[in-house]
Amino acid sequence: MTARNKHHEILFERHSNNPILTAAQWPYATNSVFNPAAVRLPNGETILLCRVEDRRGLSHLHVARSTNGVDGWEISETPTFMPDPKNHPDELWGVEDPRITFVEELGKYAVAYTAFGWGGPGVSLALTEDFVHFERLGLIFPPDDKDAALFPRRIDGRWAMIHRPVTNQGAHIWISYSPDLRHWGDHRILMEARRGGWWDAGKIGLSPPLIETERGWIMIYHGVRTTASGSIYRIGIALFDLENPENCILRGDKWVFGPFEKDEREGDVDNVVFPCGYTIGDDGDTINLYYGAADTSICLATGSIQRTLDWLDRHGLPESHALHTGE
Numbered sequence: 001m002t003a004r005n006k007h008h009e010i011l012f013e014r015h016s017n018n019p020i021l022t023a024a025q026w027p028y029a030t031n032s033v034f035n036p037a038a039v040r041l042p043n044g045e046t047i048l049l050c051r052v053e054d055r056r057g058l059s060h061l062h063v064a065r066s067t068n069g070v071d072g073w074e075i076s077e078t079p080t081f082m083p084d085p086k087n088h089p090d091e092l093w094g095v096e097d098p099r100i101t102f103v104e105e106l107g108k109y110a111v112a113y114t115a116f117g118w119g120g121p122g123v124s125l126a127l128t129e130d131f132v133h134f135e136r137l138g139l140i141f142p143p144d145d146k147d148a149a150l151f152p153r154r155i156d157g158r159w160a161m162i163h164r165p166v167t168n169q170g171a172h173i174w175i176s177y178s179p180d181l182r183h184w185g186d187h188r189i190l191m192e193a194r195r196g197g198w199w200d201a202g203k204i205g206l207s208p209p210l211i212e213t214e215r216g217w218i219m220i221y222h223g224v225r226t227t228a229s230g231s232i233y234r235i236g237i238a239l240f241d242l243e244n245p246e247n248c249i250l251r252g253d254k255w256v257f258g259p260f261e262k263d264e265r266e267g268d269v270d271n272v273v274f275p276c277g278y279t280i281g282d283d284g285d286t287i288n289l290y291y292g293a294a295d296t297s298i299c300l301a302t303g304s305i306q307r308t309l310d311w312l313d314r315h316g317l318p319e320s321h322a323l324h325t326g327e
């Protein structure tokens, strides 16, 4: 393994316990556990909604609970959220990569997840109060679409969702709006994949839900670089206006986190770090970022809201509106 270059600023520190969750800890036979959503309950407990892939290759979701968010995980004997292809044919080949947002207005958690069916991967939404019972709202964005998360509150009176449809013009991050969480419209491109040799050229997608700060919404996103030996999934950051999230205030130039340790370099899919959730520490600043490592296990890295904003001030540029308007 190459040594870490000492000149790089480290924004997210890996936990020494990594990987914090693996298939070996599961109470039944599974192939891999990865790409978890995360949330902290009012009692401080951390809930990870983990993607569990079985040996057919199909995924379901399973809750792991811990009081400190690092170890002592409680994992129930039975899966939490199984695909239901009978009622939701779009879930025929599984449910994947959840993102959780607590919606105060509803007093419920919204879980956006990838539903994988005949038409390809699409975005589905479910609501829950307890991570035991789930109300499915169904497929809200048809294939090919994934990497979605709901905003925790309405923007200008409407619900807003970030997602990543794929078109023959590339895989960019979009925003859409809804009056009722079921019917979505006013679709707009929020941030484009870069081109050419950039680390985030060709394909980008939201990683965990946005982080609300006084200066704006922090977006942690993944960028995919295609190389001769496959793709590399890395993480970058951007900042969006609080009241008009279509306005990208700053977008970082470099990636801030990428596959480095062995568990991230080697697994079912090599060279992947894929966060789907974070929790914020009691200090209101610490970001606990939970990520899938090489589509095989679950790891944790810790950062800071303040340091992320400082980094963006030094390494970010406003996005060119020319991308959206052609001006």
Ligand code: BMA
Pocket (backbone or CB within 6 Å): 035, 096, 097, 233, 269, 272, 274, 292, 295
């Ligand atoms: C993406 C998603 C993720 C996965 C990643 C790397 O397209 O499907 O679930 O972790 O690819 O395989």
